[in-house]
Amino acid sequence: MAVTVSLVALFGLALFFLLRSGSLTPAAAFTAVMFGFFLASTGAADPVNHLTTAVINALPDL
Secondary structure: OHHHHHHHHHHHHHHHHHHHOOOOOHHHHHHHHHHHHHHHOOOOHHHHHHHHHHHHHHOOOO
16 A cells, blocks of 8 residues: 555656646656556545546536
């Protein structure tokens, strides 16, 4: 579990800097995918899913 949280932090930080610099390359896409993959396997997966569901339900029907 500690390794997964460390990887989430590492990929999250790398993704932050890649997006901040405007570097939209295949490396940035890979970093985003790996960040999502490792985030889904941590304890943060349930709160992220609940937040996403809440935001979608809060949007007005189009």
